[in-house]
Amino acid sequence: MSLAEYIQEKRKTKDILIMAHVVCGYPSFEDNIRALEIMQSAGVDLVELQFPFSEPSADGPLFVQANEESLKSGTTIGQCFDFMKEATTLFSFKVLMMGYYNTVFKMGEEEFLRRLVKAGGTGFILPDLPLEEAVNIHSLAIEKDLAPIILMTPTSSNERLAKLGAASRGMVYVVARKGVTGSKTVIGDNVLKLIEQCRKHTDVPIAVGFGIGGRKDVDALRGHADVAIVGSAALRAWKRSGASGLQDLFLSLSR
């Protein structure tokens, strides 16, 4: 089942889906599995697995540190794919790869996609790969029924949104605000307007991320977005109070 179909199917019984985020190998792969178990039991629908990179320039301090620590402990791309395979075997949520383009470039786009399919991944998010540079990998991905996730942002003009929309497959990732990951976003009229604007330019489901901190934000997105992306908030909860903090967060979202 393709990503768009999966989201549409689930949306029949849920008014908003949750996508969570895990940095592979941080604090450790054992902790990652524990986090995924909690996400699964709380009914999380999608998980992006971030492959750590040494120059995560689109990430905020929390993820920067996580990327750095993971690499320091020796995390390799091979381990990340093995972990993805384990996750897609053990759990029922769909898994996306998230990372920076150099990881893909060094491996070669075809080889990367081949391994992504083998690991059971559904698609990928590469925030530093603009549309203009993604022509080849997008067409290869579509051949393999993988979703190359496009990002739409508050600084995108209508003309740009039309271009992005035409290329969108599986799901669109709407960036709720300027800045890097991790700081708080107030889900106000401007975000809802942005979603509405994006919706005009694409038929695929819309996921909203950047600064989604808890139940209140998810509620605000209900009826507007198909998926709420909870990234930094989950890592923050884990760092503050471990597995139980993470559990509390995701249970509060699904209740």
Next chain:
Amino acid sequence: MDIFEFPPGREGYYGEYGGVFLPEILQSTIQELQECFRKCKNDEKFWSEYIEILKNYSGRPTPITYLPNLSKQLGGAQIYVKRDDLNHTGSHKINNVIGQGLLCKRLGKNRVIAETGAGQHGFATATMAARFGLDCTIYMGEVDVARQRPNVFWMENLGAQVISVTDGQKTLKDAINECMRDWVSNMADTHYVLGTACGPHPFPEMVSWFQSVIGLEAREQLLELTGSLPDRVYACVGGGSNAIGIFQGFLDSDSVELIGCEAGGLGVESNLHAARLAYSDASVGVAQGFKTYFLQNGQGNMLKTHSIAAGLDYIGINPIFSYLWEEKKVRFEAATDEEVKEALRLTMRSEGLIPALETAHAFVTAIKEAPHMGRNEIILINQSGRGDKDIFTIADALDDQKWKSFINEKSDQYHREKY
């Protein structure tokens, strides 16, 4: 050859290198910058205003100095030096910064941010911001803040906020990442004054254009002085802005050999250097907004780099150089930390010139090669920066005991004043 005439659909590419690899949120900002730069480049008035400010504010044109003592001592080629160290703020960095300051005004933005390694680019940016009335934030790796305190002192006193970056290796590349993070939040009123000919298009082209003033002057001056073009031109290469600046005066002349001098650090196979092209440890990758040769591992993660000169201590190289190197238009050599110290001593004693540690890398290679050249041949070295402001680093590098005891006394004095 005009390297900036891009084939259709390949804008910002030099062969396979360059491009724009940025998050979608910056797409409109970079497009706005590209359009503004294109207008400025096509506007003769912009260039003449730029040259006028460099003349009245920075002291351009900088002279060319003949080095009779060193030339004689080495017994080969005649050595000439382009004196960009005589610019206001002590290096070629001011050229690019004045240019981008003018461009920032055209963009209607009132805040600038910049990364800095050695502190020279940050110093120049803070100076320009004070002069042009712009808010200024400088990002600098914690390691560099520690080794370049005098530049931090000046930046802060010029009114800039200096933020010490504690991520990653805590050097230049990490300062660039931090600038990107600031820029994705504040692009509406903020221009990113990138200091070298790296990063996403249009930065390599734009920085090269502003720095081309070095090569334009040098070609004319040397012809006037000697009646001929140089046989070889040497410049140090970190990101590669002073080198592309002076090389542009000679790119069209096949008789002139161009030599880029990288940081050999502790030497070949030491794994502690910043030689992307002279050594064989680098490979093609995409990071910090562009595609070029990076010092990275097989998984695409960046390697630790090292140089005695903070300004050369960088993982990637000007994408134009990756192309020109493959086209065999520019040769690359590396100078080790030890060789740099020796060349610095020699240059100071023989000619009374104090090149910056970065610049001294170009002297190393020229000094090695000059004896093997004929006496009628001409070497031109770009003295991109002056070393006297690097007094702490150079005193450390030369292990100067008298300086150390002076600092100890000074420290005792401050301590007494405090308690």
